[in-house]
Amino acid sequence: xAFSLTEYAKGNVLAxxxxxxxxxxxxxxLFSQPRYLGDILQQMDTIGVGSLPIVVLTxxxxxAVLALQSANSLARFGALSFTGQLVSMSMVRELGPxxxxxxxxxxxxxGMASELxxxxxxxxxxxxxxxxxxxxxxxxxxxxxATMFMLFFLTILSDLVGLAGGSVIALLLLRLDLNEYWTxxxxxxxxxxxxxxxxxPVLFGYIIATVGCYYGLSAKGxxxxxxRATTQAVVAASVLILAVDLFVTRLLMVLLGPL
Amino acid sequence: MSEANGAAKAVVFEDVSLRFDEQVVLDGLxxxxxxxxxxVLLGVAGSGKTTILKLTLGLLRPDSGRIxxxxxxxxxxxxxxxxxLRRRIGIVFQESALFDSQSVEGNVAFRLLEEKVPQQEIDxxxxxxxxxxxxxxxxxxxxAELSGGMRRRVAIARAIISNPEVLLYDSPxxxxxxxxxxxxxxxxxxxxxxxxxxxxxxxxxxxxxxTMATHYFSRETNKMVPVPHGWDWDSKTSFLVLKDxxxxxxxxxxxxxxxxxxxxxxxxxx
Numbered sequence: 001x002a003f004s005l006t007e008y009a010k011g012n013v014l015a016x017x018x019x020x021x022x023x024x025x026x027x028x029x030l031f032s033q034p035r036y037l038g039d040i041l042q043q044m045d046t047i048g049v050g051s052l053p054i055v056v057l058t059x060x061x062x063x064a065v066l067a068l069q070s071a072n073s074l075a076r077f078g079a080l081s082f083t084g085q086l087v088s089m090s091m092v093r094e095l096g097p098x099x100x101x102x103x104x105x106x107x108x109x110x111g112m113a114s115e116l117x118x119x120x121x122x123x124x125x126x127x128x129x130x131x132x133x134x135x136x137x138x139x140x141x142x143x144x145x146a147t148m149f150m151l152f153f154l155t156i157l158s159d160l161v162g163l164a165g166g167s168v169i170a171l172l173l174l175r176l177d178l179n180e181y182w183t184x185x186x187x188x189x190x191x192x193x194x195x196x197x198x199x200x201p202v203l204f205g206y207i208i209a210t211v212g213c214y215y216g217l218s219a220k221g222x223x224x225x226x227x228r229a230t231t232q233a234v235v236a237a238s239v240l241i242l243a244v245d246l247f248v249t250r251l252l253m254v255l256l257g258p259l
Numbered sequence: 260m261s262e263a264n265g266a267a268k269a270v271v272f273e274d275v276s277l278r279f280d281e282q283v284v285l286d287g288l289x290x291x292x293x294x295x296x297x298x299v300l301l302g303v304a305g306s307g308k309t310t311i312l313k314l315t316l317g318l319l320r321p322d323s324g325r326i327x328x329x330x331x332x333x334x335x336x337x338x339x340x341x342x343x344l345r346r347r348i349g350i351v352f353q354e355s356a357l358f359d360s361q362s363v364e365g366n367v368a369f370r371l372l373e374e375k376v377p378q379q380e381i382d383x384x385x386x387x388x389x390x391x392x393x394x395x396x397x398x399x400x401x402x403a404e405l406s407g408g409m410r411r412r413v414a415i416a417r418a419i420i421s422n423p424e425v426l427l428y429d430s431p432x433x434x435x436x437x438x439x440x441x442x443x444x445x446x447x448x449x450x451x452x453x454x455x456x457x458x459x460x461x462x463x464x465x466x467x468x469x470t471m472a473t474h475y476f477s478r479e480t481n482k483m484v485p486v487p488h489g490w491d492w493d494s495k496t497s498f499l500v501l502k503d504x505x506x507x508x509x510x511x512x513x514x515x516x517x518x519x520x521x522x523x524x525x526x527x528x529x
Contacts, residue, residue: 118359119358124359127356
């Protein structure tokens with residue numbers, strides 16, 4: 001069949017429309033019965049507890065390398081004692097939320113897409129609808145709630161472990177005083193920084209769950225289609241996280257005032 | 260058509276058309292299914308039989324036409340409104356479509372759990388439904404551990420557990436050996452004669468359709484037996500043959516067997 005630009009554009013507009021409806025319904029479901037508490041808790045365990053090891057490892061090494069790199073530059077200006085401050089600001093405002101979200105996207109957006117995709121291609125989603133249960137309520141909303149809630153706490157943990165990673169480098173390689181490192185790291189943070197750092201994971205959690213579920217539910221063409229949906233979900237979620245991060249950062253800077 | 264007329268029938272299709280891209284799937288199809296009756300949908304692969312079942316449940320939407328199920332116009336209802344109606348209808352998918360991450364018990368109990376039925380009653384009804392399909396011993400097994408025929412029977416148990424008013428069977432005997440097929444046909448006959456459930460049955464196996472039309476379920480022997488000659492017995496089983504998205508034939512077993520249509524004669528002798 002010949003490639004048609006109109007058909008291609010129509011297809012994309014339709015995809016955006018379907019994604020918007022799905023993500024809106026998943027959110028709206030929170031405000032009406034029935035709610036699936038058991039499914040929410042199960043997803044919290046899978047997404048939150050299951051992601052602990054990678055989030056801790058990513059946070060630790062990011063904080064450590066951040067301390068190492070920033071110390072290199074700061075030493076040139078004789079400002080090595082600012083290392084704690086720099087690690088703290090970068091981790092809390094930016095790297096903590098973004099890297100945690102990217103890791104969770106890699107792990108869970110793919111998981112959601114493959115699980116829901118398999119259910120879609122084996123007619124289990126249709127079976128669920130036929131049994132009188134709304135898949136957006138039973139499958140999407142619990143994943144959305146769990147991701148938004150758990151990513152918030154995973155980010156706090158990642159920030160803390162990142163600072164700890166930085167402190168290990170500060171102590172062992174830079175020979176800085178630990179007390180000074182933690183004091184400067186703590187004192188530099190304003191409420192605006194913490195607000196910015198904690199609003200992002202909630203938004204990114206929304207992106208991860210809705211994108212993962214959307215690609216899963218729109219999977220077509222057997223196991224190959226499920227594989228394709230999984231890859232697309234991770235790519236789309238990661239790119240969206242980075243793009244939204246830029247706009248949200250700018251917006252919050254305007255709203256909360258510059259550094 | 261009045262609403263009262265719709266309510267008098269289990270399923271009504273009125274001039275229903277549907278196409279996927281360039282391909283015409285249904286072209287102005289109309290038929291009615293009486294309460295307590297079974298309609299066997301016949302036709303070559305791709306003639307739109309499964310689509311009819313999905314349209315009945317509102318899983319698909321037609322391009323034009325009206326579909327009324329149990330007095331409610333499916334084609335005018337929104338997805339969120341359809342969930343309530345779907346709880347009164349049971350479906351057995353061709354590939355069973357069991358939830359593979361749940362045990363047989365979880366699958367069969369799914370609808371009751373959703374309706375927050377007390378656990379004790381769920382346990383009772385699940386074992387009753389599994390006894391009906393003679394699979395009481397599989398309660399804790401997972402779908403992957405079952406054979407194709409067993410999966411099909413679990414799907415039947417899942418569909419009948421809430422005593423639906425309409426049952427939709429999508430090729431329940433496809434790809435099964437003759438013994439298992441007969442077991443399944445016997446279950447369908449039992450459901451028809453004991454519970455008087457209205458049903459649409461899609462099948463490729465003509466012998467199954469004729470068995471349904473010529474047998475009844477004997478409560479004395481708990482078995483399906485042929486209707487003896489001379490009995491004034493209405494099996495309430497009729498046939499609908501589809502060709503190119505259109506209705507080619509509609510009638511009972513005797514009429515289809517004596518049909519003049521060359522296409523049907525060829526289909527019957529295949």
